[in-house]
Amino acid sequence: MAARGLFLTFEGGDGSGKSTQVALLTEWLAEQGRTVVHAREPGGTELGAELREIILHRRGYIAPRAEALLYAADRAHNIATVVRPALESGHIVIQDRYLDSSVAYQGAGRVLDPAEVRNVSLWATEGLLPDLTVLLDLDIETGRARLDDSRTRYDRLEAEAAEFHHRVREAYLGLASAEPGRFLVLDATESVDTLAARIRDRVSELLA
Numbered sequence: 001m002a003a004r005g006l007f008l009t010f011e012g013g014d015g016s017g018k019s020t021q022v023a024l025l026t027e028w029l030a031e032q033g034r035t036v037v038h039a040r041e042p043g044g045t046e047l048g049a050e051l052r053e054i055i056l057h058r059r060g061y062i063a064p065r066a067e068a069l070l071y072a073a074d075r076a077h078n079i080a081t082v083v084r085p086a087l088e089s090g091h092i093v094i095q096d097r098y099l100d101s102s103v104a105y106q107g108a109g110r111v112l113d114p115a116e117v118r119n120v121s122l123w124a125t126e127g128l129l130p131d132l133t134v135l136l137d138l139d140i141e142t143g144r145a146r147l148d149d150s151r152t153r154y155d156r157l158e159a160e161a162a163e164f165h166h167r168v169r170e171a172y173l174g175l176a177s178a179e180p181g182r183f184l185v186l187d188a189t190e191s192v193d194t195l196a197a198r199i200r201d202r203v204s205e206l207l208a
């Protein structure tokens, strides 16, 4: 089971700047001559793209447990077909969102039991945990304002009320304090360059 590559995940709410930091880290790793494989959930595979369309854009109600299982199905397929093969080849996988998203959004947001949600994901992925999870922490109002500049329509999760997103943020912070060794929590209001440097420092330690 021991994977040889490095599995790095990025988490955070709307407008937290994950994509910018993923791009900067990728650029830096490429300069070091490392092969980086990008992955994302939901929707990082062909099957995942179909699931993503249902999860985020289907009109009408989706029961919370069904939603949790749809994310888990996307995750199972992504890990089996993209992430594990890349790790086994010794590559660095940088993934936008992983199981912590499910624990935060489906657990705290939809109010399912967080431990059960996590266990479903661990079953789906045969227990794969990231080597490092970068949490870009941002208050909901700032994140939403950033998003409003670039969005004309919201997906099913983004459209949830502020209260939902506050619970998600608190859940993320709780997860990070429960696993301080795996998480790097950053204040997403810091400058892009400062954030990038902190992430590079941590990744350098892992590569050393």
Ligand code: TYD
Binding pocket: 013, 014, 015, 018, 041, 042, 056, 071, 096, 097, 098, 099, 101, 102, 103, 105, 106, 155, 157, 158
């Ligand atoms: P994503 O496309 O990554 O959106 P963003 O641009 O905000 O990163 O994810 C879409 C939505 O899915 C996002 O609002 C978070 C949500 N989500 C869950 O609720 N559970 C999950 O397990 C994952 C991976 C995402």
